[in-house]
Amino acid sequence: MRQIVLDTETTGLDANRGHRLIELGCVELLERRVSGSHFHRYLNPDRDIDAGAQAVHGISIEFLVDKPRFADVADEFVAYISGAELIIHNAAFDVGFIDAELARLGPSYGRLRDHATVLDTLAMAREMFPGQRNSLDALCKRLDIDNSHRELHGALLDAEILADVYLALTAGQGALDFALETPDNAQIRVAAQHRPLSERPPLRVHLANEAELAAHEARLAAIDKASKGATVWRRLAGIPL
Template sequence: MRQIVLDTETTGLEPEQGHRIIEIGCVEMMNRRLTGNNFHQYLQPDREIDEAAVEVHGITNEFLEDKPRFGDVVSDFVEYIRGAELVIHNAPFDVGFINHELRELGGWDVVGDICTVVDTLVMAKKMHPGQRNSLDALCKRYDINNSHRELHGALLDAEILADVYLAMTGGQANLLLGGGLEDGEGGDSAAIRRLDGERLALRVVPAEGPDLEAHEARLDTLDKAVGGKCVWRSSE
């Protein structure tokens, strides 16, 4: 499964009022593992950025003067997200802006025709009804460090959202035996020891009764969160 965690920064709140995207940040995951194949681009909006927006993300018109326009990168961006599942927090906002940019150019399919979308804000509201479900609130709830986030930034927020999404849907799955990470950080092949000769007789104790019921209840919760079968049931 290829998923793209996406976030944007904009000149304001309403594309219908002429506001534009000024930053796109995307983080790629394959089978719930970060690949490092990310997409990040600042964009020249050809209009002034609202002061309130600058206070949120800190991006100024002066910084964007020499940056490409959306039309200059649209081909690379569309091919990057094509066929993937987009993971976005408050998806109508970002998708609305992206679709507005695509329609302004003409000749491009909208997001719904290019890929599918999962809204983590909708997921969070179902999982934690009546609670705050902003990205900061979810970081606190799932014990994810976002202390380096002084201002909003599309790539930084996408990286944080990737951690939040993995925590919401059952935790990361990129650890190897011996406690090492898949990319080798903290891993040591010498820590994995093969047994030669006669193998030890291991006692297998299958789950039953309350344990099985608790397991099924957990899978039901994950099914509801992803709006279908979670990865563990999909593999059955």
């Protein structure tokens, strides 16, 4: 499965008021592994940058004067994300800005969701950690991900950090894909399954870490709240709400 972790930086907070993209950063995941492929462009927005936005990302209009405009990279960007699942934190913000840029180029470009599906990690985190702060920085701290090198926001840097956060949030959800096995590996696996138990190596036990335990407890609490009663395994264990 091809996934693209995406982040943007902008001139301000509201695309409907004419604010523009100034940076696009994308990191490719293939089968839940960072592939090394990325898409990164700074963009000339043809307008001023709000002081508040510049304080967040540190990008000045002087730096962007000689950079390409979105129209110059649109075809390359659309080709890069086409058919992928986009992983975005607070997706409504980034999708809104990209859709506004595509709309400026005419109806033939459509909308972002015409080219790729979108997964919002903020919505995912809010479900896993209800009532807690779920910003990218907060998730890094909760999931023990090092973001000490992040002094200012940057689209590519934030996409790289978000890739780590997404993989931590979804740890254990990767399916075994035997279709990707080589014939030799498949033969070894089948042979191992038919060995007597006494000849098989001991099973490796992976204990849940603190972040995974917290995510599990948050999920149980959400199910308890939705079902208005203790989950089945809580009742069987005699654990009250």
